Amino acid sequence: MSLFKNFNINKLKEGLSKTREKIFNSITETVTGKAIIDDLTIDKIEEILVSSDIGIDTAERIIEDLRKSLKSEKNRSTENILLLVKDELIKSLQVKDNSNKFLSSKPYVILIVGVNGVGKTTTIGKLANNYKKIGSKVIVGAADTFRAAANEQLDIWAKRADVDIIQSTKGADPSSIVFETIKKAVDDKYDVVLIDTAGRLHNKANLMKELDKIRRVIKKIIPDAPHETLLIVDANTGQNALIQANEFSKVTDINGLVITKLDGTAKGGVVFQIVAKQNIPIKFIGVGEGIDDLQEFDAKAFVEAIFN
Amino acid sequence: MFEDLSLKLETALKKVTGQGRLTENNISDTLREIRRILLDADVNYNVAKDFIENVKVKALGKDVIASISPGQLITKIIYDELTTLLGGGQQELQLNASGITTIMVVGLQGSGKTTFCGKLAKKLKDQKRKVLLVAADIYRPAAIEQLKLLGHQIEVEVFSLQEPDARKVAAEALSYAKEKNFNTLILDTAGRLHVDEEMMKEVLDLKTIINPTETLFVVDSMTGQDAVNSAKAFNEKVNFDGIVLTKLDGDSRGGAALSIRSVVGKPIKFISNGEKLENLEIFYPDRLASRILGKGDVVSLVEKAQASFDEFETEKLEEKLRKNKFDFDDFLKQIKLIKKMGSLSSLLGMIPGLGSQIKNAQIDDKALIKVEAIISSMTKEERSTPKILNGNRRKRIARGSGTSVQDVNRLIKQFGDMQKMIGNLSRKGLQGSMKNFKFN
Numbered sequence: 042m043s044l045f046k047n048f049n050i051n052k053l054k055e056g057l058s059k060t061r062e063k064i065f066n067s068i069t070e071t072v073t074g075k076a077i078i079d080d081l082t083i084d085k086i087e088e089i090l091v092s093s094d095i096g097i098d099t100a101e102r103i104i105e106d107l108r109k110s111l112k113s114e115k116n117r118s119t120e121n122i123l124l125l126v127k128d129e130l131i132k133s134l135q136v137k138d139n140s141n142k143f144l145s146s147k148p149y150v151i152l153i154v155g156v157n158g159v160g161k162t163t164t165i166g167k168l169a170n171n172y173k174k175i176g177s178k179v180i181v182g183a184a185d186t187f188r189a190a191a192n193e194q195l196d197i198w199a200k201r202a203d204v205d206i207i208q209s210t211k212g213a214d215p216s217s218i219v220f221e222t223i224k225k226a227v228d229d230k231y232d233v234v235l236i237d238t239a240g241r242l243h244n245k246a247n248l249m250k251e252l253d254k255i256r257r258v259i260k261k262i263i264p265d266a267p268h269e270t271l272l273i274v275d276a277n278t279g280q281n282a283l284i285q286a287n288e289f290s291k292v293t294d295i296n297g298l299v300i301t302k303l304d305g306t307a308k309g310g311v312v313f314q315i316v317a318k319q320n321i322p323i324k325f326i327g328v329g330e331g332i333d334d335l336q337e338f339d340a341k342a343f344v345e346a347i348f349n
Numbered sequence: 350m351f352e353d354l355s356l357k358l359e360t361a362l363k364k365v366t367g368q369g370r371l372t373e374n375n376i377s378d379t380l381r382e383i384r385r386i387l388l389d390a391d392v393n394y395n396v397a398k399d400f401i402e403n404v405k406v407k408a409l410g411k412d413v414i415a416s417i418s419p420g421q422l423i424t425k426i427i428y429d430e431l432t433t434l435l436g437g438g439q440q441e442l443q444l445n446a447s448g449i450t451t452i453m454v455v456g457l458q459g460s461g462k463t464t465f466c467g468k469l470a471k472k473l474k475d476q477k478r479k480v481l482l483v484a485a486d487i488y489r490p491a492a493i494e495q496l497k498l499l500g501h502q503i504e505v506e507v508f509s510l511q512e513p514d515a516r517k518v519a520a521e522a523l524s525y526a527k528e529k530n531f532n533t534l535i536l537d538t539a540g541r542l543h544v545d546e547e548m549m550k551e552v553l554d555l556k557t558i559i560n561p562t563e564t565l566f567v568v569d570s571m572t573g574q575d576a577v578n579s580a581k582a583f584n585e586k587v588n589f590d591g592i593v594l595t596k597l598d599g600d601s602r603g604g605a606a607l608s609i610r611s612v613v614g615k616p617i618k619f620i621s622n623g624e625k626l627e628n629l630e631i632f633y634p635d636r637l638a639s640r641i642l643g644k645g646d647v648v649s650l651v652e653k654a655q656a657s658f659d660e661f662e663t664e665k666l667e668e669k670l671r672k673n674k675f676d677f678d679d680f681l682k683q684i685k686l687i688k689k690m691g692s693l694s695s696l697l698g699m700i701p702g703l704g705s706q707i708k709n710a711q712i713d714d715k716a717l718i719k720v721e722a723i724i725s726s727m728t729k730e731e732r733s734t735p736k737i738l739n740g741n742r743r744k745r746i747a748r749g750s751g752t753s754v755q756d757v758n759r760l761i762k763q764f765g766d767m768q769k770m771i772g773n774l775s776r777k778g779l780q781g782s783m784k785n786f787k788f789n
Contacts, residue, residue: 088394088395091388091394091574092393092394092574093574094391094573094574094575096388096389097385097388097389156571156596156599157459157461157596157624158458158459158460158461158569158596159459160458160459166490187624188495188624189463189467189494189495189496189498189499189502190491190492190494190495190497190498191491191495193490193491193494193495194489194490194491194492194494194495196491197490197491198490211498242596242598242599242600243599243600244598244599244600245598275459275569275571276575277457277569277572277573277575277576277579278569278571278572278573279391279571279572279573279574279576279601279604279605280389280390280391280573280601280602281391281571281599281600281601281602282571282573284600284601302457302458302459302542304542304544305457305542305543305544305575305579306543306544306575306578306579307573307574307575307578307579308574308575310573310574311573330458330488330489
């Protein structure tokens, strides 16, 4: 089931093709023709997993499980070993989506958060476009009043997606922009509200407090909003993404992840850990700078696309 | 997570304790834990592997000196190796004394190029250079606008064109700069993926056009394993001169920097933290080495202290302490040593258990600067014989150091208290307590 009509598995595969080939080639090279899995093979699999930013703990756990299941497993063919690893990875991505049903209330408020430079504004542009395409009345709020020209950047995206925007001026109080956006959304009966926030490093206490204030302002007008808070994670990010997810979760309930920049060679493997430790599902992936380069996330498709 | 790691490391180090010589057997656990620490800090898998191999070669067969524990010896080797790798070939930014200096800034999307360009422009403008910022990111919405706003804040002119070809922007900017007698041109290029052939061709063309004095590769310190791939690809294309590490004010451990340095061998020239245009810092390899090894790590603290405390100095100090002849000169030396080890707040942050408690406390590193200034304003005689510091002398010192007489009085009182404390200590047998010197 896909919410957006432009969901295109081929595009996802295309985006991950370099990754896929690399991982697939190394694994087949590793295990082809071997009846018994040896240390060298284990090392190779570890290298592949760790190189995807999955983290040494997770890699070791997967390998440990692999060893155990191979003990009782007669079939030690390449295909079967791959299947075991794949299954393990898919399993670890299966968590319940605890966000509200889409459009369960109107307006449906989505708050976008993340550290600097991960692609928050670009993601909002793509999301706005997608919601607009399925017939929703969309408004975006430029609550990044901090970075130079963040407002202008969102404005250009809003025009591209043909949605409305509440603009800000640099240095304005982000909460007031949020208030204005939510108020307009309620008064003028919008379906979807997307709030852009300033990039903030999760260890900056004041900025995290500001995020809390933004949430409170939203709740003042719509008590059960934001209906979704999405944490944007750059696929290039290493183990720090885990701490980011942890710290952002402390300030706001994160309902989902968006992985951006998956069209490069970075594999974004750290999300396996985030999903496992934070119990947050991955909702979308970004695979380019075009307005249509946002895909709905599908655990099976994602892992399949890596290995097939 | 880090506490867990340092615990494992301590357990591993215990195995080496009491051994007379480092062998493959007694260091393997330690090396395995160090490898985990490196991987956890985002050091690339293969870089970590090579690194551990190097350390092993250097460590094997080393005799353990009586005064240093085997665990400390192996950590010292690791720390030294790490610092050398990070700092080798450190260089300043190349600036032409006459004619025009051109600087090209490249990197992936969202690494912090535009913000860095603003900071560099400010720094060079403060050095009285005539700087022109050039907006060659014609792709990202409002990227030109962003640079213009930054330029406006620091009063540096920004060159831009409504033009769909970045090459043309660069070429025209260069002739404009020459015509208007700018001596420094900073080219902000679009963020690009290293696998995007068309965009990589563009960056090479830009390089040919402006023939940069310096090409800088900007990289987010939070980058993971893939850092080596992008850095390698950029380096093969534009052969950059240096690395700019951004967002180190977060809590990432910055292992990517080690990966990149190992793979491309280019120096890290700047640290770019925060969005304030003053926040451009010089890179200290030893500080990053400690960070990669982990903040709450006892071993790195001991190691850091050991590296800084020149053994000879320590012996001399012991002698003086024993004879209760600790004077202001020694005090100043100690302050300088502490500063060499990093800021007070970062030093305290490394003490396990204490780190989290003082996380939000404000520790004033400036207090040390004041103390240094006061002592520096004393004469030689005053430093070695503090007793002679009368009212007039104190007034003169306050004037000379730009502080108040109250500040001077407070320092002298604190120093007196300290001398008393040391007196007590040395009677109790300082030799022993110095040997077991530990911060916690």
